[in-house]
Amino acid sequence: EPEVTQTPSHQVTQMGQEVILRCVPISNHLYFYWYRQILGQKVEFLVSFYNNEISEKSEIFDDQFSVERPDGSNFTLKIRSTKLEDSAMYFCASSQDSWTEAFFGQGTRLTVV
Amino acid sequence: AQTVTQSQPEMSVQEAETVTLSCTYDTSENNYYLFWYKQPPSRQMILVIRQEAYKQQNATENRFSVNFQKAAKSFSLKISDSQLGDTAMYFCAFMKQRSGNTPLVFGKGTRLSVIA
Numbered sequence: 268e269p270e271v272t273q274t275p276s277h278q279v280t281q282m283g284q285e286v287i288l289r290c291v292p293i294s295n296h297l298y299f300y301w302y303r304q305i306l307g308q309k310v311e312f313l314v315s316f317y318n319n320e321i322s323e324k325s326e327i328f329d330d331q332f333s334v335e336r337p338d339g340s341n342f343t344l345k346i347r348s349t350k351l352e353d354s355a356m357y358f359c360a361s362s363q364d365s366w367t368e369a370f371f372g373q374g375t376r377l378t379v380v
Numbered sequence: 381a382q383t384v385t386q387s388q389p390e391m392s393v394q395e396a397e398t399v400t401l402s403c404t405y406d407t408s409e410n411n412y413y414l415f416w417y418k419q420p421p422s423r424q425m426i427l428v429i430r431q432e433a434y435k436q437q438n439a440t441e442n443r444f445s446v447n448f449q450k451a452a453k454s455f456s457l458k459i460s461d462s463q464l465g466d467t468a469m470y471f472c473a474f475m476k477q478r479s480g481n482t483p484l485v486f487g488k489g490t491r492l493s494v495i496a
Binding site: 300302308309310311312315323325356358360365366368369370371372373374376 | 424
C-alpha cells in the first residue's frame with residue numbers, strides 16, 4: 268500500500284540552526300500539507316501546497332518557515348532559525364484531491380535544544 | 381472559523397466491550413467532511429473513518445461506526461469488540477468542502493486505553 272514517507276524520524280538541533288524536514292508524498296497525490304503537534308497537544312495545520320505554490324497557511328507559519336517541492340517527489344519544510352518552541356512532531360500529509368482524506372506520514376520528531 | 385471539541389480527554393474500556401468517543405464541532409458551512417484519526421504510540425496518524433455531511437447514512441468500517449447528527453453538530457465514534465490494538469489517541473477532524481487545499485481542523489483528542 269502506498270504511503271507518505273518522512274525523514275528523519277527524529278532530529279535534534281541547536282537553537283538558531285536551520286533544519287529541513289523531508290517528505291515523499293504518495294506518488295499520484297496533488298495536494299500536500301504540513302501539520303505540527305506539540306507534545307500532548309492537538310495537531311495544528313501549518314501550510315498547504317498545490318501546483319508548486321502555497322495555497323493556505325496558518326498564523327504559525329511565519330517567515331521562519333518555508334516549503335518547497337524541489338523535484339517531482341520530495342516536499343520539504345524548512346525552519347530557518349529554530350526556537351525552543353519549535354520542538355514538536357511534524358507531520359507531512361498528502362491527498363489525491365481536495366475533497367479526499369489526507370494520508371499522513373509517520374512524523375518527524377524535532378527537538379530544539 | 382471551525383472548531384472541534386472532544387470533551388473526553390481519557391477513556392478506558394475492557395477488551396471485547398464497546399466504547400463511544402464524543403466529538404462536537406462548530407461551523408457555518410453546510411458541506412463538509414468529518415474524520416476520525418487514530419494515533420497509536422508510534423505517533424503515526426491513521427485514518428479510521430470518514431463521513432460526508434451530505435450523507436444521512438452513518439459510515440461504518442468493520443468494528444468502527446459513527447453516529448452523525450448534523451443538526452446537533454455531533455460526530456461520535458463507536459468501537460465495538462474493542463481490541464488491545466485499539467489503544468491510542470483518537471482525534472476527530474473537520475474539513476470544509478471546497479475546491480483547492482482544505483486543511484483539517486482537529487480536536488484535542490481522546491486517549492483510549494483498552495484493558496485486558
